[in-house]
Amino acid sequence: MLMISPRMASGMQEKQYTPSLLSFFVYNPSFGSREGEEEKKILFYHPSEVEKNEKIRNVGLCEAIVQFTRTFCPTKPAKSLHTQKNRQFFFEAEDSFWIVMVVRNPMVEKPNKDGRPPTIEYQEEEILDTVYGAVLRECYSMYKLFNGTFGRAMEAGGVELLMQKLDKFFYRYLQTLHLQSCDLLDVFGGIAFFPLDKMTYLKIQSFVNRVEESLSLIKYTAFLYNDQLIWSGLEQDDMRILYKYLTTSLFPRHSEPELAGRDSPLRPEVAGNLLHYGRFLTGPANLKDPEAKFRFPRIFVNTEDSYEELHLIVYKAMSAAVCFMISASVELTREFCEQLDGLVGPQLTLLASDICEQYNVNRRISGPDKEPQFKFIYFNHMNLAEKSTIHMRKTASVSLTSVHPDLMKILGDINCDFARVDEDEEIIVKAMTDYWVVGKKSDQRELYVILNQKNANLIEVNEEVKRLCATQFNNIFFLD
C-alpha cells in the first residue's frame, strides 16, 4: 500500500510503502528428510508461482535458523528473523508443522535528482514482532476453525488432503490479510462485550436456554448485539476466533445490504413474513426459495480434547445475531430451518428491540458526559474483554484508527515491555508530537491512554489518567 508521507521533500514527493506480505508457507521437515526429496516438506507455498528451488531454499533456511537457535534454548526456538528488507515469522502450529510468514519492511522511496534511481530506505524497526507474530498465529487459528487440525487431516486423507485443504483455505484467506493495518488489537485478539443491564442479560439467558431446550440439536449458542458479544456457550479460545471471523468477515459482508437503500438491488429480498425480522446469515438466504440449499459452514471446536465438528448457523434479527452450533453428523433439513426460523425469529426480534431500548435508556442515564474524551485501549487477559476508543471501525478490509501510526507503534512497544515482566507496571511516554502515551498494567489488565495536552507535565498526565480510571473503570480492581 502506498501512502504519501506528510514529510515532504521540497518539490519532490517521497513515497512511503507500508509493510506487505512477501511469502507465506507451511512445511513439515520430517516429510522430506532424505536428500533430493526436500520438496515433499512443503505443504503450501504462497506465492505459488515461485520457482521450486527457491521455495526449497527458503524453507531450508527457516529450518536451519530454527534448528540453530534451538541449540541455545531448546524450548523456545526463534520466533522471528530480522533482516534489512524483511522480517520472517516462524510458528510451530502443530508438532513439526511450521508456518512461516515473510513480511517486507515498510520503506520510503526517496526520489533523486538528475534521473538517478530513487533511494530506498527500509524502516527495519517500524514493525513489531508481537503484532505480526499474533497475526501469524491467528492465520492458523482461523484455518483450524474451518478445517480442523493438520494432524486430523493427515489421519483422514494423508498429505494430499492436507495440501488440498491448505491450498483452498489460504488461497483466499491471504488475500484478506491487511498487514498495513495490524496493530496492538491484533496482539490482544480480544472480544468486545456489549454493555447490558442485568435484567436484559437474564432475558437473553432465558431465550438461549429455551431455544436450546426446544431445538435439542443445538449444542452451543453465542449471542451478539451490534457486533459485540453478550453470551458464549463456546469456550473462550474457540469464541475468540469465531468472534474474529464474525466481526471481520461475516458481519461486514452482510451489513452492506442492510445499509443499502430500500430499492437498492443489494437489499436482500424480504420474505413475506412480517412477524419478525429474522434471517439466516449462513445457509439459505431465503427459506421460501424452493431451490434453497441448507448447507452451513462447518467449524471445529475443542480441538484439544473432544474435537467437535459443528454446523455454524448464524441467524440475525435487527442488530442481534445468534450463532447456533449443531453437530456436523446431523444433516440439517429445510424442516429444521423453518422450525428454527419460526421459533427464533419472533423472539429474537422482540429481544433485539428490548436490548436497543434498554441500551438507549442506559445511555441517557449515564449521559454524554460519560462518553470518554480520552483515546484509550483496554484489554483484560482473563476474559479477553477489549475496548478501544481509538478504532472507529474494524473490518477485514479497513482498520480505521483515529491516531497516527507512530502512536500506535508506541502502544505496541509499551505492550512488549509489559510482556517481559509479571509485575504491575506503568509507563508514561512523551511522544514526538504533543501527545502523551500512558500504559498501565494491573494484574491481568492493560490500559493504554493517549492524551493530547500541550504543555502538560508528568504529574498532570498522571492525574488525568487517574481520573479516567475513576470514571471508566471504577467497578473493577485497577491499581493506580
Place this chain on the structure above:
Amino acid sequence: MSEEHYYLELCENPVQFENASSVNNVFFDEANKQVFAVRSGGATGVVVKGPEDKSSVAFRMDDKGEVKCIKFSIGNKILAVQRTPKSVDFINFIPDYPHLEFSQECKMKNASILGFCWTNWNEIVFITDQGIEFYQVLPDKRSLKLLKSQSINVNWYMYCPETAVILLSTTFQGNVLQPFAFKVSVVHFVSNGSYGQLYVMYLKHHSRTTDSPCAEVILYQLPREGSCKKTNVLKLNTTGKFALNVVDNLVVVHHQSTQTSIIFDIKLREPDCALNVHQPVLPPRSIHPYRIPLTGCLTCSVCSSSVSGYQWYLQVKLPPTVNLLQDKGKLIDFLLRRRDCKMVILSVCSQMLNGEDKGSLPVVATVFDKLNQVFKEYLEAEQTYTVAMESGPSRGSTARERPVRTQAVIDQSDMYTHVLSSFTEKKDVSHKFIIAVLMEYIRSLNQVQITVQHYLYELVIKTLVHHSLFYMLHQFLQYHVLSDSKPLACLLLSLEGTYPAAHQLSLDMLKRLSTANDEIVEVLLSKQQVLGALRFIRSVGGNDNISARKFLDAALQTADQMLFYTIFRFFEQRNLRLRGSPSFNPGEHCEEHVVYFKQVFGEQALMKQATV
C-alpha cells in the same frame, strides 16, 4: 378408582352425637359450629359438641315445651332457646350469674319469630316474619334492651356468622333479598357496611335464557355500596338435586344422584368472558372415604348427617389435584389460593423439574413468575406496613393491619430447601437444564425486583464449577448476574486454584463492595503484592491506620530487599508525618524489622529526625 384421586374428604375425627329420634332433637349452630342434642326437651340432658373437645358442654334444663332452636352466644356465655313463635328464652352461662331463665317476646304485634342469631357474646337479632329486632342482653339484670328494629316483610333468612350479615327474603313474591350487616353493637344498613367480599349464591335448576337444561349456580357479590352485582356463573353441567358447601374459598357442589362433588374457584378466571362463567376446576369425584347421602342442606364447611349421628368437616385434599390439573400455570393459580398450599406447591415445583413429567422451561418460568408475584406482593405489603408504622399512627386515619403471611408466600429459602438444593444434586438431570432452571428462577426474582439471596448464587457457582463451566461462570459475573457480596467473593477466591481468573473476579467484587478494603489488602499481601496492597490502601485513604508490622512482615517474606527498603521507608515517613518522628512506637512491634533494616542497609540508612 384409586384413593389418590379423591380431592374432597371428611375430617378424621367427626363430631359424634346421639342420632335424631322422637325423644332426641338435634340442632346445629352455624356460628359456633356446635351440635346440640336435646333429649326430652332438655329435661334428660342437653349435650353440646363443638369441633374441639373443649367446646363440648352438657347440662340439663327444664322441659318447657318442644325446642325449636337453640344456640349459645359467642364464647358460650348465654344460651338462647326458642320454644314458642313469640318469644326466646335465655339462660346465663357466665360463672357467678344467676342460672335462672328469662324470656323476651318480640316487639312487633302479631309477628312470629322465624329464628334468631347471635352477633356478639351479648347481642342477638330476632328475625320475625315482620322484620328484625336487635337486642342487647343484660345478663345481670336478666333482661334485654332493644337497640334497633326494622320493619320489613320476611319470608325466610340466612345468616353468615363470619361477616355478621343477615340476608332476608322479602316481598310477597319472595324475589328480593335484603342484606343487613351487623357490627359490634350498631346496625348498619348494607349501604354503610363494609365486609370485604361477600357473595350470595343461588342455585338455578334450569337456565331459561339458554337452551341448556343444566343447572347453574349464580353468585352475586354484595358490594360496598349500591345494589348487588351478578358476578359469577358456575356451570354444573347436569341436573338433579344439589347441595353446596364453601371450603377454603372453593364452592363445592354435591350432586345427589351420582354421589359426586365438583369444585369451583371463582377467582380462576376463564378467558374471554365479561361475566365469569366457570366450569368445574376438576373432574367430579366422590368425597373420601364415604359416599354419604347428603340430604340435609349444607353450608360452609360442615357436612352433617343427623340420621347417622355424625358431623364432619369437609376438607379439600390438595395433593390429588396436582395430577388432575394438567395445566401447571392454572394449577399453581388454584393452589396459591388454598390455605394449606405450601408443601403441595413445592412438590409441584419438584415434580416439574424431575422425572418423566418434567416441564419445559417456559412452564418452569411461568410457575416461578406466579410464585414470585405472590411473594413480591407480600413483601410490598410488609414494606408499606413498616413505613406506615414508622411514620406513626397519626398519619393515615385507619390503623393498618400487619399483612398476614399466608402459605402461598413461598420465599427463596423455601425454594432452596425443598426444591432447588436437591434438584441440583440429581445425577440423571443434565447440567444444562439445572443451570437453565436456576437462571430462570434468578431471572424471575429480578423481574419483580426481589433481592436474590447469595445461597442461590452459590448453588449456581457450585453447579458450574462441578461441571468445569468456568467460562460460563465468568460471563455471569461479568454481567453482574451474580450480585456482589463478601461470601461470594470469598467463594471465588477459593476457586483460584482451579480457575485462576477467579482471583481477579473476586478482587473486582471486593472493590465494588467498597466495604471490603481490609479483605483486599489481605488478598494482595497473601499474593506477596506488598506494594500493590500499600498503593491500594493509600488510594482509598486508609494508610494511616494500617499495621506497619503486617506490611513489613509481608515485605520480609518476599526476600526482596529493595521492596523491604521501600516499605520500611514508607512507614518511617508515615511516622514522621503522624508523630513528628520517623521511629516506630513500641506498640507497633517492629523492633525486629528495624534490626533487620540496620543489618542490611546500615544504621545510617535509617531516616533522620527532621531538622527544620
